[in-house]
Amino acid sequence: MKDFNNKVVVITGGATGIGFSFAKRFGAGGAKIVIAGRRQDKLDTAVVTLEKLGVEAAGFTCDVSDYAQVEALADFAEEQFGGADVIMNNAGVLIPPSTVIDADRNQVLQIMNVNYMGVWNGASVFGKRFITRGTPAAIYNIGSENAFFNIVPGMFAYESAKHGLHSMTDALREEVPDFIDVSFICPGFVQSEMTEAAGDIPMDVEEYISIAWPQILAGEYYVVSHPYNVVWIKQRYDEMMKAYETYAPRYDGDWQYDPRAMVARAAQSAED
Template identity: 55%
Template sequence: MKDFKGKRVVITGAATGIGFALAAQFVARGAKVVIAARRRDRLEEAAKALTKSGGEVAIFECDITELSQVEALADFAWSTFGGVDVLINNAGVGPIPSKVIDAKPEDVQSVLNVNLFGVWNGVSVFGKRFVAESTPKAIYNVGSENCFFNAVPEGAGYVVSKHALLAMTSALREEVPDHIEVGLICPGLVKSELARETSDGMDTDAFATLVMRQIEAGEFFIVAHAYNVVRIHERLDEVISAYGQYAPRYQGDDEFDVRTLGDRHGWYPGYPIHAYRGARPGGA
């Protein structure tokens, strides 16, 4: 999706930070935007700033951990703008610092409730409507560099939530019909209320500008923070080294590959083997 003029966009967690900066990007491109967050006063401030240049913006109070509120958000967006074309699941919370063995289950669950299950609510509610409408749509989940490696020491609950979001978004990409684009936005440290080290983070507007370039290019992994490649290689190189030493490739080594076997035996109807090797179902 390259042209957003007249498109209807919903962004959660959009009163401040990355969500607000992305809203500004869409407004500048002529989109109609619903910004959602839990604090009405901050939403009103954000809407006032976004409409200074004539943007069409509506606000909705929403706690994404409550499925009924996400359903109400969808109802509001459809009734206000006649539909939705793009969903940005941006709302999230930061880590509750703790070592893995000392973490309180309730603290881990509270992070998962927002960063994973809250996003899942948005994907489910809006995704079902997107599938039914059969017109070009897009869903973007805001993950983190923590989708790929542990960037936050003693923040395993947060890192788990972002690793899980990568898994869920990757599965979503395979499952949706071709008219729905899916992407995973992976910020590193960006100036926002979520990050304690805001003075050291990437400029929020600069990050949002980079994100929009990749959204317009139809990318799945939407990235920033170039040094992350070093951290990613550290993990992947270790994994590849382990396979090279203890499970090296050989002729016919797909004999135990679950997806190869699934295609051969018809375990996953509708998902041909090529779909599991970088292509989406249908070859898109």
């Protein structure tokens, strides 16, 4: 989607940080904005700021881990502006660093409920409405550089959710009709409420938006930043390729074990 003029853009976690910066950028392009979050005071402040910039905006209190509340968010967008054209699933949380073995179960569930299920809730609720309407739309899932590798000690729960979100978004883009754009937006370490303890070490959020925005306008699937990440990506995939080359090298006819081809053959056999 290259033109957001008069489009209705819903952004979860949109009152602060990356979500709010995207809200301003969409609004500058003529979009009407619905921002969702759990804190009414932050929503109110964000809406006032957007309106001062000349953007039509509204806020809605929503816990994205609750499917019914996400449905209510979609209803709100219809009541305010006639329905959403874009959903940006941005809301996310962090938990204290921990190891896999010693992590608090409830905290791990919190991460999964918000950072994974919250995105699925948004994609499901809004995706169904986009398909029913049948007009150009977009689903933007906010992932992370941590969807590509695990390098931060104690962050396994966050990284696991983002890896799962990567897979979900891959599936989503194959499933939806051509009139729905899907992007997997993967910020690196960017200044936000979640990273404020790191001071000015993370990338400035407006610098990040300036990198990401042209990719969104170009309809890219992967929206990336932080170029050093290719070092860690290469390290992971080099290790994987070495394992295959050593213990499962390619050979003539290995296509018979292509998982997609095997599933297709199994489906055909079931029909026969």
